[in-house]
Amino acid sequence: MKILVGVCGSVSAYKSIEFVRGLVKKGHEVKVILTGGAIKFVQADLYTYLGAAEVYSAQSDFSASVETKSVLHIELAKWADLLHIYPASANTIANLAMGKADDLLSSIFLAGWDKFQTVIYPAMNTSMWTNPITQENIDLLERLNKQSNIFIYPPASGELACGDVGAGKIPAVEEVLANFDAINPSINESSKHVVITAGATVAPIDPVRFVTNPSSGKTGYEIAKESLRLGYKTTILLGQNSCPEFKYLRSLPGTKIISVRTTDEMYEAVLGLENQFDTYISTAAISDLKFKTAESKLKKEALSSSLEFEKAQDILAHVVANKSAHQTIIGFAAETDLSKDILESKYNRKPTKLLVGTHVNSGLCKTERKGFGNNEANYTILNDGEIAFTGELSKIELAKEIFKRIKA
Incomplete structure (x- = not known):
């Protein structure tokens, strides 16, 4: 399958490296989109070394348009079978819920709503996760699932990077990879x-x-x-x-x-x-x-x-x-x-x-x-x-x- 992996600014961004590696080992073609926050935690070359076909930055859309006269976020939205945002920060979740398109990842999400399935893996401090604003954004994205096949993968609970204990941990890579093919946001009440x-x-x-x-x-x-x-x-x-x-x-x-x-x-x-x-x-x-x-x-x-x-x-x-x-x-x-x-x-x-x-x-x-x-x-x-x-x-x-x- 053709899979886009979005990586957001989070201390758990390093786990996305192993996630991409696992997808490549499963035989998938993977392209990675790093947000502006993500590049403060991970380096693009790491994904390439582990088999990613392409790695894009938040502003790659603009340079691609100048160099090739193409619209990158439209091309990638048409190319992908799946979009997995691992990890998804509170900021990115808010942008997606509001329909903002101010970087490559959010533009792809907006352009591809009727083309591919999206799985979002929230990762943040418990207080940020339980904040009513974040929960309202999550509720909005889940309601959109009826039209656009979005699934919010519930965060795990445990000790967080800051030392707090609670919900907000990104699911373990081995857990996600073990059941990757079984994640199907298209299932609904009318399914057999x-x-x-x-x-x-x-x-x-x-x-x-x-x-x-x-x-x-x-x-x-x-x-x-x-x-x-x-x-x-x-x-x-x-x-x-x-x-x-x-x-x-x-x-x-x-x-x-x-x-x-x-x-x-x-x-x-x-x-x-x-x-x-x-x-x-x-x-x-x-x-x-x-x-x-x-x-x-x-x-x-x-x-x-x-x-x-x-x-x-x-x-x-x-x-x-x-x-x-x-x-x-x-x-x-x-x-x-x-x-x-x-x-x-x-x-x-x-x-x-x-x-x-x-x-x-x-x-x-x-x-x-x-x-x-x-x-x-x-x-x-x-x-x-x-x-x-x-x-x-x-x-x-x-x-x-x-x-x-x-x-x-």
Whole structure:
């Protein structure tokens, strides 16, 4: 993609160097615009050394017009697919909100409102961030999102450069890069809605002990990112012990995360959404068991050779049985044996558009760990009951494969 990175006058401007480097490594073509304040913190040559195609100053517009008879801010507005302002100072945010065009960055923003998506990363002292004037400017830019695809990436909280503690920190480079493709300001209330279950549920035995599984939720995480990239509203029903990267998704447009612990909690969350989604993707490793839970910790002397349990609610079966004609259901089956008979039996009991069989092993029984927590796994995919794919995929590749088949 063709990406413009605007850099404003902020002590966090140095982080934009690593940001640009990361975008170049991802294969994007990057051009950098430095404001007058930014050049007091960073040097233009640094971006060039790290792969930026061009670096412009605040007044480059004027020299370009004289030398080439071109209008640089119009050319760049037409060239770009995305504009990321990282970091964005309070001054620049105010200028953008007022429609000022007194330097190259603000002129590009004004000229490109209907051509590219803009992501703004505020960075400033907490008092400046919480000032009603700044918040009014932020509100105005967010209201403009209905016409011009603007997203304000919420600042983080923590210790600031001045020593104060509070909101106003620019999001970490690794956080932004990890979810870069999932930042999609075009998602709105009319966008199609995807619900994804992810992670593991737990089955309590008593107030101390429980039974669960090693699902990390990585599959659900990659599917959620792909869903957002494609422009779908995405609700994630997130179980326990899930990978920490989910926290990066919370701030993104179109994203809602609901945390659950037990199978009953997952079931209640699904019931609350069953008439609202277009696609339901059941990646979570949901406990099949439900124990008769003791009110206090079971003592060793009171433990018998067996525990009383019953089958837990089969959530996927409920969703399949109650789906509407427009809804698409994707099921997952975590199995140590991906034989055709096993998967066909599951499909016949719960016929879904896709059934994704995943070869798994916890690795706790003197065997090799497979599937759980890994970045890749062996899959067998049934499409309308017929085997459509068998083999190894990364979880990123699996996410793309699923949506490709849904759209087909």
